[in-house]
Amino acid sequence: MFISLISIWLISSISFVFSDIIVRDLHRQFPSYVRIKSVESSFGQDLPSSGLIGFLLRGDPLDGCSHVQKAPTRCSHDPHWFILFKRSPKCSFSQKVLAATKGNYSGAIIFNDRSDRIFGMEGDPNLDSIPAVFIGVTDGEKLLRDYVHQEDLHTYLAIYPDETLHWSIYILLASMPFGICFLLFLMKFLYNHLQRVSSCLPRRALKKLPIIRFNPERDAYDACCICLEDFKTNDRLRVLPCHHAYHTGCIDPWLLNKRGICPQCRTKVFNNGHGEDEDSDTGDMSFIGPSPIVTIANSEAGLLSQLFLRTSHVWSLGNNLRNWRSTDRNASTSQLINGQQNTRSD
Missing domain, CATH: 3.30.40.10 (Zinc/RING finger domain, C3HC4 (zinc finger))
Incomplete structure (x- = not known):
């Protein structure tokens, strides 16, 4: 029960969603792919299910706490433009993403400035801003060093929402057996309590x-x-x-x-x-008056016995009647034969 409650609390308190950043590097002899784990922000727009594909630009300034450069103009079918920021205590995540939104970017990537730990960025849930993701410091420095867009390089970034199960779902699935066991225990306890109360004497x-x-x-x-x-x-x-x-x-x-x-x-x-009387495991029973089932069984047995006796009586009467008729017929035949013999002798 305690584990189930802890799991429910974790699921309700942590609501961030993972996402993937796929880097496709085409400027080398053989195209390479790099997958970076990220977490979507808890504010702003969600990533589309089809993902976003485009180029990455370095934020200027890198902390994104002030006005940033505008994104290049793009048509509807052109790749998107992303901007890379570094986490900074000077401003909040919402301010960084809002600055990227005003710069006409399609997405913002913010990397941790201290460790590779990633978490959901908190902000104003009513803020109408572009999608934003958070990555670790190692991945952020790698993007900043190797995959920022240049004229002679062709490096694409694709940001997709993670379609795999969130770890909180695994916690929920793992806690379900404990919850089911608790419900079964509660039902058994209530059943025993009701049985005991119903069997006790008022x-x-x-x-x-x-x-x-x-x-x-x-x-x-x-x-x-x-x-x-x-x-x-x-x-x-x-x-x-x-x-x-x-x-x-x-x-x-x-x-x-x-x-x-x-x-x-x-x-x-x-x-x-x-x-x-009540059945007991020891077999020691005392009967004070028959139960309804026994009474019904006895009455049915009585009716069957009476019917059997009456049938036997009728059967015996039939046998007696047949025997009487047979005896009477034999006697009449004997008298007839004797009469005929007497007549012949005369």
Whole structure:
């Protein structure tokens, strides 16, 4: 959870976007390409998705804190013009980029004057200025030394927005499993809490359970199975509907905070004072009245047994009737044969 919160804070607090500067040097025998990592400014226009291609000019002055030279005039299909500035405490990034905008440049490149560390340049978000990127001091000095535009050199610069995933996206993806685990843990905790609350006995139902003062001559109880202590005279005992008795200080927290069942026989305790059996892992169950499922099963079994008995009775009646008819037919046949024989003898 802590890592997820830190990741979300980093993603929300750091909003800079990386970009690439591709230098194409054509004045050599074989064209060479140099890739420079940069970061877009948080103000001004964004780099177009197709990028910008053009020539690089050195800022004059290099810090860009005052009026700079104008960019050469270009037509719509001509390469763009970029200007290179050096970071300086004399003026802000916004002032440098605004000076380049007034000089009709298409983009500004500002390099760090202290280290190769790059970061997002902060400024007025409402400033309508050209795109600007920030690079390290080593790359800035290399551009200043080797790739500033000259008449006899043909060196192009292409500035593209970085289409690869930002590192904050990787942090977000890495923190997602922790967030999912936290949500699962929270859901499990809530589920267990609801299960425990639903299975506990309400306090108003607890008050309806009788409390007696133990009398060894009258009561047959021996000991409390929770604290394993023998009952003493005048001890306050809570008697459950299953006729098991406990010390009130032992059974009340169990019923209110653990489960609303008897710890000994696992019988549920209800508001009306009746118990209902509950399955237990130990297999020790006490039944006080059948459950609806058992009742339905018994009723269905009774109907089936009655139907079977009636069917058997009808079947037996049919067999008796067939036997009677067969016997009667045999008797009639015998009488007929005997009569015929007597007639012949006469």
